[in-house]
Amino acid sequence: MSLLADRGFLRVNGPDSQRFLQGQLSNNLDTLEPAQHHLSTACTPKGRMYSAFRLLNSEDTFLLSMHHGLLDTTQATLGKYAVFFKTELTTDSSLVALGLSGSDISTTVNEVFGRTPEAGCAIEVGENIWLLAVPGACERYELWLPADQLSDWWNRLKTSFRPLAQSHWRLLDIEAVIPELLPEAIEQYIPQHLNLPSLNAVSFRKGCYTGQEIVARMQNLGQLKSRCYRLTASSAVELPANTKLVNAAGKTMGEVLYAATPSDTNQTELLAVIRVEAAETGDVQLPDIDITFTVSSLPYSIDVKAELQR
Structure with a gap:
């Protein structure tokens, strides 16, 4: 269990949100059903990425999880296009993320949460609390939850998961070659x-x-x-x-x-x-x-x- 302390969230909601994001992001939102998620990116007109994130369709809104150093650039750049749509982009500082990994983790996750999300899917395990099955070389999950509930969830989860530094989660990303875009690389790569x-x-x-x-x-x-x-x-x-x-x-x-x-x-x-x-x-x-x-x-x-x- 690792606290993903450098993670930030952008919330996009409003009746035109899907149509707006479909014209800005690299993935196909028309195929993203509620409670599904995938990696996506946002590019400049020259094809250079200024943001990359995990995008969750949480039924009434879209949540974008990224390095917190990308939030301002992402919100400002997308905001230039959002003015033409009935949509609103807000930084959600109330959310934090935990990374869960380990051997036979699906059994543990099922015992703790009562069910296990399938690959590419998420389950809502409480109000504004989502458990996502994320890719990797090993089976792993992310828990997105309100920061004011972090202490309670941490104490509950540490009976089943051993706390480790975020560097452990980063090593899992490296092992799986699932890159994260950091602020140092904004507009550097396609x-x-x-x-x-x-x-x-x-x-x-x-x-x-x-x-x-x-x-x-x-x-x-x-x-x-x-x-x-x-x-x-x-x-x-x-x-x-x-x-x-x-x-x-x-x-x-x-x-x-x-x-x-x-x-x-x-x-x-x-x-x-x-x-x-x-x-x-x-x-x-x-x-x-x-x-x-x-x-x-x-x-x-x-x-x-x-x-x-x-």
């Missing part, structure tokens, strides 16, 4: 750089949305030279976002998205956007520090043509 079409966060058949032309063109051309990969450093090292990575010849191969160091190892795990050729040869290093990196194969397939049919 969705394909973070493998988002392969994570069902982009629809190429939904029609127009802001940035769609650039995103679709890159997918159709199939000429993307860089993607997100999981790397393991040979020793524990601090790797801030945007740390440059090079090959043996000193040529820039990409940059770090974010990193975490497990407490029980002397290695650092990280997600980085690097050139595909560097990932395939394993030729990745730091410019000035003698540390080697191991590049892991992706835990899911990249099928550009199949993704175009979604």
Whole structure:
């Protein structure tokens, strides 16, 4: 059980909310039923992501969960388009999120909550409290709840779950290669750089949305030279976002998205956007520090043509 302390929420409601978001987000909201959720992103007209989040259709409103450092940019940019619709965007500072993971977790979740949501779905376990089944290399869940109920839920859950730092949840994201967009990377990448079409966060058949032309063109051309990969450093090292990575010849191969160091190892795990050729040869290093990196194969397939049919 980890408190996702850097998580923030944006609430979108009003009669035109779905139509409004359909014209701005990369995924297809027409197929998102109540109590379902998926990853999505919002792009500039040049196809660069200024926000990425998990979007929940909570029946009477849409909830967007993202790094809190993206909230202001997301609200301000979407707000420029929202004025033409009957919809309202508000930052919901009353919500917090917990990450739940572990072996045989579905049994524990069923015992605690009385039922278990299916993949891509959520169940309401109390007023304004949602339990979401989220993807990963292992089975895991997120609990979105009012901050004023956090203490009560924490005490209740710690009888079944061991409290761990948020870095544990970040390591699970790294293991599954499910990237989170941080404030340091705003407008730096198109969705394909973070493998988002392969994570069902982009629809190429939904029609127009802001940035769609650039995103679709890159997918159709199939000429993307860089993607997100999981790397393991040979020793524990601090790797801030945007740390440059090079090959043996000193040529820039990409940059770090974010990193975490497990407490029980002397290695650092990280997600980085690097050139595909560097990932395939394993030729990745730091410019000035003698540390080697191991590049892991992706835990899911990249099928550009199949993704175009979604």
